[in-house]
Amino acid sequence: MVKVVFSNAMIGVTEGIREAEFAAENFRELTLRLKQRWPDLAELIEQSAVAIDGQIYQGAFAEPLAPQTEVFFMPRIEGG
Amino acid sequence: MAEAVDYKQIGTTPVRPDGFDKVTGRAQFGADVNLPNMIHGKVLRSPHAHARIKSVDVSGALAMPGVYAAISGADFPGGRLEGEAGGEGGGSMDDVAKNVMARNKVLYHGHAVAAVAASTVRLAEEALKAIKVEYEVLEPVLDVVAAMDPQATLVNEDNYTALPEKPEKPSNIANVGRLERGNLEEGFMAADVVVEREFTCPMAHQGYIEPHACVASIDERGRGTVWCSTQGHFEHRAATSKMLGKNMADLKFVATEIGGGFGGKTVVYLEPLATMMSEKSGRPVKMTMSREEVFRATGPSSATVARVKVGVRKDGTITAAQSWIAFEAGAFAGAPYMPGAMSIYAPYAIENFLVETFDVLVNKPKVAAYRAPGAPQAMHAFECALDEAAQLLSMDPIDLRLVNAAEEGTQAPYGPKYPPIGFKACLQAAKKHPNYLKPVPEGAGRGVAVGFWFNVGMQSSAEVNINENGSVMIIEGSPDIGGSRASMCLMAAETLGVDYDDVRAQVGDTESTGFCNVTGGSRTTFATGMAVTQACEAVIADCKRRAAMTWGLDEDQVEWEDGQAVPGPGVNADVKPLSLAELARKAGKTGGPITARASLNAQGAGAAFSVNFADLKVDRETGKVDVLSFTAIQDAGKAIHPAYVEGQMQGGAVQGIGWALNEEYIFDDNGVLENAGFLDYRIPVASDLPMIDTEIVEVPNPSHPFGVRGVGETPIVAPLAVCANAVSRSLDKRITDLPMSPPRLLEAIEG
Structure with missing residues (x-):
C-alpha cells in the first residue's frame, strides 16, 4: 500500500482526511484511484507538485511506486 | 548517487x-536591436491608482503624421483567457493580459491604458498626449491589512477568495495558505521563553539595470520575430500569442543578452503591444521602458506584514511556532504566499507549528517573482524572532539553530522528508569560520540568520x-x-x-x-x-x-x-x-x-540552505548603517563553476542588504510612487559594501549527475534578518520594520 498525504488545499475535498492508503503500482494508477474516490480532486492534483519518498516532482505522471512509498501532495513552486 | x-x-x-x-x-541587449524602417512604441499610463475607464479615444494620435499605430484594451481579443502564466506567482493569463493593457479599470498608478508607435520616440511621446481617456476615479486600496477587512473597497469586484466553497461575497483576499502540524498550545506551554512580534518588509524592486526592451517585426501574414530581454522566450512567446489570439508557430522569439532579471523578466509587458502595433503598422516596432516605467509598472516583490510567535526551551529546542503573514499581491492575484508559508520553518525540525498566509490585492503594481519569492520576507520575521530567543537564553544563535536543524530524513514543514541536505554542514562551517571567531568590533552588532530555497527542475x-x-x-x-x-x-x-x-x-x-x-x-x-x-x-x-x-x-x-x-x-x-x-x-x-x-522534465532539484553572518554598525547621530563585514556560506551541492556560485552568493547578499537597509517603494496617499528612480530608490553601490566573503559547502544532490543544487535564489533570503539582527544587537533594541533607513533608525534610537 502507498501512503498518501494530502495538501491543505486538498483536505477541503477529502472531507478532512489528511492521510490515506491506496494500492497502486505507479503514480498514474494512484491518481486514477484518488479521482475515483474524490472526483473534485482532479484539478487540485493537476495543480500540485508531489514528493515521492522525499523526491519532489513538479510534473509526476507514471513514476513507479513501491509498497510503503510515501506520496506527499504539495503546492507547486517555480521561483524567480 | x-x-x-x-x-x-x-x-x-x-x-x-x-x-x-x-x-x-x-553584446546585443534588448534595446540594441535595430531594423530598417523601424518605428518606436510608447505606452500611455494611468495617472490614477484606481479608476474606472469610461472611454479611450486614440483617434487623435492616429491622425498625427508619423504615427503608424495606436491601440488600447479594445484592440485585444475579447473573452476570458484560460491558463496560467510562467514564473512564480505569474498568475492567470487573463490577469496578465489585463496587466499588459487595462480594460475596464486601471488598478495602479502607471497601469498601461493605450500605446502608440511612431517614427521617433519623441513623436510617440507627443502622440500619447493626443489620446483622450475619461476616468471615474475610485478610492485606492493601499494598506494590506486594511485591504483584508470585509468592508474594504474592492480592487476587483470579481475576486472571490479561492476556497473549496466559493464565498458569498467578493474580497481583496485572493488566496489563503495554511500549513500546520502538532499541537500549538502544548508546544507553547513547554517553552521557557516565548517571543511574539510583528515585522514588516517593504515592496522592493529587483533593480535589474537593463530596462524591459523588445523589437517586434511582424509581416502582413501576421508572422514574424520578436527580440526581447527575457528570462524565458518560450513562455513569452506563449503569453504573447495567447493574448493576441495568434498561433504560436507564427512567432519566433529571440532572447537577447539580458542585463539582469532576478525573476522580474519572467513576465511579459511590452511584447504583446509591440507585436500588435508591428502587425497593424507593417513596420518593426521597438519598445523600451524608461527607468521610471520600470519602477511604476513592472513587478516588484510583495510588501508583507508578518506576526510571529515562537516558543523555545532553555536547551534551544523550538517547541512551537505560529505565523500570520499578509503578502501584497498588487493589482492582481499572484503574491508568493505559498512559498512564504512553505519556507518560513523549512530549515528546522519543529513538532508544533502553524503558518497562515494571504495573497491580498491592493492598488499597486502586480508583484513578480524576485529571487526566492516569498522566502526573504517570511524568513526575515522568523529568523529575527529566533535571534531574540537566542538573546533571551544567552545562547549562541548558531548553536540554537544547530539544536533544531533539519537534516536528511527530517520531515519538512511543507511535507516530504528531506533527502541529503547541507544545512548542518553550513552551520558547522559558519561556527568555525575565521570571521565568526573574530570578536565583534566595538560598537557594532553581529547578526546571524539562515536561508533556504526549494529549487526546481x-x-x-x-x-x-x-x-x-x-x-x-x-x-x-x-x-x-x-x-x-x-x-x-x-x-x-x-x-x-x-x-x-x-x-x-x-x-x-x-x-x-x-x-x-x-x-x-x-x-x-x-x-x-x-x-x-x-x-x-x-x-x-x-x-x-x-x-x-x-x-x-x-x-x-x-x-x-x-x-x-x-x-x-x-x-x-x-x-x-x-x-x-x-x-x-x-x-x-x-x-x-x-x-x-x-x-526532459527534470525532477529532484535539491533544496539549498545557507548561513550568513555580518557585523553592522549604526551611526547614532545620523542613523546611517555601515556593513563592516558580511560572510555567506551556502550548500551548492557541487559547484560547476565556483566563481559564478560565489558571484550568485555575493549578488544575492548585496540585494538582500539593500532590501534591509534602504530599498522601499514609497507611495503617497493617492497611490503614486514617489521614488521611481535610482536617485530616490537607493540600491547599494560598491562603496557601500565590504567584500562579501563566501564559503561554498558541497553536499551533493543525489538526483543530479554531478550533484548540482540550484544556487541563484537562496543567497537573498538570509541577509534581511542578518542585517536586522546585527542592527538590533548593536542598538540593544529590536528593529522590526524594514528598511532600516537612517530616518527610521534615528526614530528608533530617539524614541
Whole structure:
C-alpha cells in the first residue's frame, strides 16, 4: 500500500482526511484511484507538485511506486 | 548517487564565454536591436491608482503624421483567457493580459491604458498626449491589512477568495495558505521563553539595470520575430500569442543578452503591444521602458506584514511556532504566499507549528517573482524572532539553530522528508569560520540568520553538435542570466572528456531548439545542465558505435575514456584510440554528422540552505548603517563553476542588504510612487559594501549527475534578518520594520 498525504488545499475535498492508503503500482494508477474516490480532486492534483519518498516532482505522471512509498501532495513552486 | 569525484573541468573557473562581448560593448541587449524602417512604441499610463475607464479615444494620435499605430484594451481579443502564466506567482493569463493593457479599470498608478508607435520616440511621446481617456476615479486600496477587512473597497469586484466553497461575497483576499502540524498550545506551554512580534518588509524592486526592451517585426501574414530581454522566450512567446489570439508557430522569439532579471523578466509587458502595433503598422516596432516605467509598472516583490510567535526551551529546542503573514499581491492575484508559508520553518525540525498566509490585492503594481519569492520576507520575521530567543537564553544563535536543524530524513514543514541536505554542514562551517571567531568590533552588532530555497527542475532541451574538427557546439533554450553558458560548456567538456576551450554554447531561439521553461527557480544549471549532459552521453554512445564499426568490434566492446573511444578491458584488438576529433573527421563514412539532443522534465532539484553572518554598525547621530563585514556560506551541492556560485552568493547578499537597509517603494496617499528612480530608490553601490566573503559547502544532490543544487535564489533570503539582527544587537533594541533607513533608525534610537 502507498501512503498518501494530502495538501491543505486538498483536505477541503477529502472531507478532512489528511492521510490515506491506496494500492497502486505507479503514480498514474494512484491518481486514477484518488479521482475515483474524490472526483473534485482532479484539478487540485493537476495543480500540485508531489514528493515521492522525499523526491519532489513538479510534473509526476507514471513514476513507479513501491509498497510503503510515501506520496506527499504539495503546492507547486517555480521561483524567480 | 553522486559521489565526490576528481573532475577535470568541473570546479574550474574559466572566463565566461559572453564576457568579452559584454565588456567591449558588442553584446546585443534588448534595446540594441535595430531594423530598417523601424518605428518606436510608447505606452500611455494611468495617472490614477484606481479608476474606472469610461472611454479611450486614440483617434487623435492616429491622425498625427508619423504615427503608424495606436491601440488600447479594445484592440485585444475579447473573452476570458484560460491558463496560467510562467514564473512564480505569474498568475492567470487573463490577469496578465489585463496587466499588459487595462480594460475596464486601471488598478495602479502607471497601469498601461493605450500605446502608440511612431517614427521617433519623441513623436510617440507627443502622440500619447493626443489620446483622450475619461476616468471615474475610485478610492485606492493601499494598506494590506486594511485591504483584508470585509468592508474594504474592492480592487476587483470579481475576486472571490479561492476556497473549496466559493464565498458569498467578493474580497481583496485572493488566496489563503495554511500549513500546520502538532499541537500549538502544548508546544507553547513547554517553552521557557516565548517571543511574539510583528515585522514588516517593504515592496522592493529587483533593480535589474537593463530596462524591459523588445523589437517586434511582424509581416502582413501576421508572422514574424520578436527580440526581447527575457528570462524565458518560450513562455513569452506563449503569453504573447495567447493574448493576441495568434498561433504560436507564427512567432519566433529571440532572447537577447539580458542585463539582469532576478525573476522580474519572467513576465511579459511590452511584447504583446509591440507585436500588435508591428502587425497593424507593417513596420518593426521597438519598445523600451524608461527607468521610471520600470519602477511604476513592472513587478516588484510583495510588501508583507508578518506576526510571529515562537516558543523555545532553555536547551534551544523550538517547541512551537505560529505565523500570520499578509503578502501584497498588487493589482492582481499572484503574491508568493505559498512559498512564504512553505519556507518560513523549512530549515528546522519543529513538532508544533502553524503558518497562515494571504495573497491580498491592493492598488499597486502586480508583484513578480524576485529571487526566492516569498522566502526573504517570511524568513526575515522568523529568523529575527529566533535571534531574540537566542538573546533571551544567552545562547549562541548558531548553536540554537544547530539544536533544531533539519537534516536528511527530517520531515519538512511543507511535507516530504528531506533527502541529503547541507544545512548542518553550513552551520558547522559558519561556527568555525575565521570571521565568526573574530570578536565583534566595538560598537557594532553581529547578526546571524539562515536561508533556504526549494529549487526546481522543470522542462529543458539541449542539442549537442560535434563540428568537423571535433569541437563541440551546444544549443540550449535557457537565457543566460548568471553565466550558465560557461556551466553548460564545463559539464559538456567533463562528460565528453574534451577541453573547455573546444566547447561553445548558444542560447537558441524558439525555432532553433526545444522548449525550455524560464530561467528561474535556480533551475538552469541543474535542469538544462542535465539535458546537456544527457545529450553528451548520447554523443558518446554514438561515437562508441562508430568506433566499433571502424574496428569491426561489437558496440559493447568499446569504452569512452578521456575523450576517446578505446577497446574495452579484455578486448583483443590492435587499434589506436579514436578521439572525438578523429571520429568527427570520419563522420561522413560512419553515418553522417555526430549530433544528439535531449529533452526532459527534470525532477529532484535539491533544496539549498545557507548561513550568513555580518557585523553592522549604526551611526547614532545620523542613523546611517555601515556593513563592516558580511560572510555567506551556502550548500551548492557541487559547484560547476565556483566563481559564478560565489558571484550568485555575493549578488544575492548585496540585494538582500539593500532590501534591509534602504530599498522601499514609497507611495503617497493617492497611490503614486514617489521614488521611481535610482536617485530616490537607493540600491547599494560598491562603496557601500565590504567584500562579501563566501564559503561554498558541497553536499551533493543525489538526483543530479554531478550533484548540482540550484544556487541563484537562496543567497537573498538570509541577509534581511542578518542585517536586522546585527542592527538590533548593536542598538540593544529590536528593529522590526524594514528598511532600516537612517530616518527610521534615528526614530528608533530617539524614541
